[in-house]
Amino acid sequence: MQYRKLGHTDMEVSVVCQGCWSIVGGFTWGEQDRRDSIAALRAAVDEGINFFDTAEGYGDGESEQLIAEALGDTRGDVVLASKVSPRNLRPDDLRAHCEQSLNRLRTEVIDLYQIHWPNPEIPLSETLGEMQRLKDAGKIRAIGVSNFGTDYLREAVELAGIESNQVSYSLLWRPIEHEIQPLCAEHDVSILCYSPICQGLLAGKFSSPDEVPPDRARTRHFSKDRPHSRHDEPGCEAETFEAIGRIEEISRSIGEPMADVSLAWLLTRPAVTSVIAGGRNAEQVRQNARAGELKLSESTVADLAEATDKLKQCFGTNADMWQTDSRMAP
Template sequence: MRYEKLGRTDLTVSVVCQGTWSVATKDIFWDGQDRGDSLAAIRAGLDAGVNFFDTAPAYGNGESEEILGEALGLRRREVVVATKVPPTDLEPDKLRQSCERSLRALRSDYIDLLQIHWPSKTLPLEPTWRTLEALQREGKVRHIGVSNFGTSFLGVLAQLGRAESNQLPYSLLWRAVEFAIQPLCVANKMSILCYSPLAQGLLTGKFRTADEVPEKRARTRLFSASRKMTRHGEAGFEQETFAVLAGIRRVADDLGQPMGRVALAWLLAQPGVTSAIVGARNATQAVENVAAADLCLDADVIARLAGITEPLKQKLGSNADPWEHISRMERP
């Protein structure tokens, strides 16, 4: 495992951060999860060198935080726990209550990194920010981060204070952040924490066609609006996506490496990226994902992968929200 500094903090975090959305057994977007597998996934990640875990109250309505708290047990202090405040709880009182609920679920008296899950399109940021700072002064929160903040919200934030990290959707199939958000994070030494780095499993190569992808995952702008659970209303890029996946598979085969591992290694080589937050539903996946930290790709391989995905990046454009139509992009 490799470790990096988180933003300008004194925290050192593993470049593979373990995501815990899909470990919740009652989450609406992930089916058939076994709690025993969830606990084993987290403990396997820990044993393999992961010291950074990401969760949120939104994942299984608090269940992901509970599972993480139980799995960590007495090892809590060895790791960096990142959780979030949901968009419904950004007003000061609600934010405090959300933080207390997270602490209880996590069985901890502090949160290492508390992140605003999504910026509010209606509430001003300042009261939320000041409450986060107060929680930090009280020792309940060590550092503050944001998630899904584009350039305009980052501009508002810059007037108020400093976030150490911005959690963003970023993978070989989802490079929208490269247009403007990533350079801004780099300039501000704000760690980029990449979510859905395997594009929810697509980049492991496990699905050969769009029809094989579970409908709860076929929701992003990669997929056609005819897929039941989409809300973006766009035509999607299914053919292009699977052509790109075939190209990535060829590179992985040439290297003799699993495709998911190559995709994660590419991501970890990008500017400003501190960690890839990879979801693992069982111990085998957790151990496999950790291996990406030790795969160093040559510059020509990194360029070849970027070249394969560039046309799709251009077609998708700069709308970083994986699920939403461009007309509903952020406007603070």
């Protein structure tokens, strides 16, 4: 496993971070066995993953509880990242919700506390002011944001010391490359890539759009006519599956699994510190950890970019994977 520095902090985090959303199952993910979730988290520690990403919103706090249970005495060896939901960004709410997350995680300090999504109804200055007070009080170690487009990110960087922006980024979802990624690079803000396997599409388990479960076919890759869709676009279904076919071919040519290749590619991109992979059992977690060792040649990196350029153009600069009219659209 490789490790990189998180933002301007002195925390060294594994390049593969364990994502802790799908381990609670439910909407988007379906049935999940709790024993698999605990085994997944312990396998992550065994594989040298020292970075865990959760949120108060994942399973209504269940994800944070699972982490506390699985990590037990090893908590001191890892970097815990959690997120506060956008409705809880007023200072009093933020303080109370941070305390609840600390209790569920059974820890004295959250290493990276992130704003899950911006909330246009609540001034960012108020939220970040309270975040700074939580940091001064030793309740959190570093401040991060998530799903921040360029306007919010510029404001956040001016107001506080921001260490990271957690955004959707994968070979099948590259809109941050237009404007958000250069801005993160300019300000030494770590990019933490979520949905790096594009919620399973890059593991090669679906060979056509109709095979994708409706709860996952909500993204802008798919037509607005799919159930649960929250956008009003025709989608890019043909381009998405054409790109998957090309990534599969390139992966086969170098003899590596497509999921590993997809994670390793992200780790070559500017400002990227870690990929947050949502393995939901020990086997998936072990495979994702192996991607932290995989080095791609320059020509493979370039071929993968070329293979997904057409798809990148389909989505424009709006980096929100689900909504057309978004807080992430410039």
